[in-house]
Amino acid sequence: MLLLAAHMLLLFAGCNDDDNGDSKETLASIVAETVNYSTTTNCITTQGSRGVTYAAVIADQGEEVWCSFALNEQVTEMRGEAGDPVYLYMDQNRTGEDRTARIDLTFSDGYAASFTMTQRSSGSTITYDYERSWGEQPFYLENSDFIYKTYYTTLTTTEYVTGGYKRNYSICYDCEKHVSRWVAYPVHYCYTTPSGGRTDAWSYDPNNQPPAIPREYQQYILKGYGSYGYDRGHMLASATRYNNDATNEMTFYATNMMPQASRFNQGIWGTLEGKEREWGPDRQKIDGKFINYDTLYVVTGTHFATDKTIDNQNGPIAVPSHCWKVMLRQRSNENRQISEFGADELKAIGFLFTNDTAGAGMSLREAACTVREIEELTGFTFFRNLDPEVAETVKSRMDYSDWPGL
Missing domain, CATH: 3.40.570.10 (Extracellular Endonuclease, subunit A)
Structure with a gap:
């Protein structure tokens, strides 16, 4: 059975974070700027005060559509509320070249962020970075199952x-x-x-x-x-x-x-x-x-x-x-x-x-x-x-x- 690993990388810090107040700094960050060729999911985390919204767009991904905000659909624009994650879904990269996608977020309070995600070429490997507060995480083993x-x-x-x-x-x-x-x-x-x-x-x-x-x-x-x-x-x-x-x-x-x-x-x-x-x-x-x-x-x-x-x-x-x-x-x-x-x-x-x-x-x-x-x-x-x-x-x-x- 050939089933390439889909790596859902890691997001938030430990349980001592105070993330329940009505007033927060508006921020966004991408979980992984570089992903493996077989990785099919990634995420941008967001935070902000209650009532703040965002608009996200995949502004550039080259000539081929390989990155989307929806699974099995070509969705390149979406909206949400601060605090909601922005999931990214990718096709596996079966080419011999790295490829990049630029994702832009604009928040209703004026904050904006732009991220460039690189998906490595077919057959390449990378070392994943984790949230350092997640002490339980083992290393990943590459295995098709x-x-x-x-x-x-x-x-x-x-x-x-x-x-x-x-x-x-x-x-x-x-x-x-x-x-x-x-x-x-x-x-x-x-x-x-x-x-x-x-x-x-x-x-x-x-x-x-x-x-x-x-x-x-x-x-x-x-x-x-x-x-x-x-x-x-x-x-x-x-x-x-x-x-x-x-x-x-x-x-x-x-x-x-x-x-x-x-x-x-x-x-x-x-x-x-x-x-x-x-x-x-x-x-x-x-x-x-x-x-x-x-x-x-x-x-x-x-x-x-x-x-x-x-x-x-x-x-x-x-x-x-x-x-x-x-x-x-x-x-x-x-x-x-x-x-x-x-x-x-x-x-x-x-x-x-x-x-x-x-x-x-x-x-x-x-x-x-x-x-x-x-x-x-x-x-x-x-x-x-x-x-x-x-x-x-x-x-x-x-x-x-x-x-x-x-």
């Missing part, structure tokens, strides 16, 4: 939680196996409060956020897996996204599910998910206001040492032989981006289980390992937003005492 995607949500605001439009989680989805290789996400109070509930909204990814993952490549999960002894296992746990129903519903997408042995999923794996929330950020009340510190950065993933599959309406689903997590957190509550910390200011840990009865019988301490060991097993490289020397040190060590309850 992988689709990379980030889901976004609007969180509810309370007196001690800053809501707004945020990332929910990112995935590396394997269309051939019908399972995500990894799901990366932050654990923070803004996602878990106010306390909502489990929606059980089992569904396909509705593809209302790019890039599209064709339904035939997703698991049919509306009725479970049948009599195989496997649960529809969340990679990002439902209880880690209780801010509101819409945010929780995204955790029930087929792209967030993996077949997990029932005893394992309902036992030690659930225990680890609870610990994950416990190890998340602290919340303190200062001068009568709640202040939320820090973020726990998590990647949950699958490994396939066997070719086991289970039947499914949309085709066989690969059963992971192993399920794993890696976690990263700063040691103290300081409001700095994760990329600004040194190795002695950070702690990391990995967990590796077999997806079977033996895995169900493991303790958290038995499953604990270094992040480097997970990298060696899976081939993925984690925490790309750390300085390389810092990352090398942090991922190669693990201290039980850093993680209460092990």
Whole structure:
């Protein structure tokens, strides 16, 4: 199967950003000025005071129309409100030459911005840049079966939680196996409060956020897996996204599910998910206001040492032989981006289980390992937003005492 990766690059910063006021500076920025030849989505982020609008136009893209504001349509002009993202959809560049598109934005308060996006020539590769505050993001691996995607949500605001439009989680989805290789996400109070509930909204990814993952490549999960002894296992746990129903519903997408042995999923794996929330950020009340510190950065993933599959309406689903997590957190509550910390200011840990009865019988301490060991097993490289020397040190060590309850 030939399915080139559609890279949805990354937008907004962490949950401590205050983006809910009525009065804001008007700004716009493009996620990636240069994209790979196979990249088919990009985005311009906008912000501004309530009531400010914008007009966007693809002013120049050469003789061939290859860039649009709409999927599968040639739309070169659009309007929106400040705060709304401007999605860009591109054809893959199958030519031997780089090509550029100029996108102009004019805001109703007089602010204007112009961006030139370059799409590289066929067969070339680039190194992607990420928002440095997204500590959970792994490096991307080029694979014709992988689709990379980030889901976004609007969180509810309370007196001690800053809501707004945020990332929910990112995935590396394997269309051939019908399972995500990894799901990366932050654990923070803004996602878990106010306390909502489990929606059980089992569904396909509705593809209302790019890039599209064709339904035939997703698991049919509306009725479970049948009599195989496997649960529809969340990679990002439902209880880690209780801010509101819409945010929780995204955790029930087929792209967030993996077949997990029932005893394992309902036992030690659930225990680890609870610990994950416990190890998340602290919340303190200062001068009568709640202040939320820090973020726990998590990647949950699958490994396939066997070719086991289970039947499914949309085709066989690969059963992971192993399920794993890696976690990263700063040691103290300081409001700095994760990329600004040194190795002695950070702690990391990995967990590796077999997806079977033996895995169900493991303790958290038995499953604990270094992040480097997970990298060696899976081939993925984690925490790309750390300085390389810092990352090398942090991922190669693990201290039980850093993680209460092990």
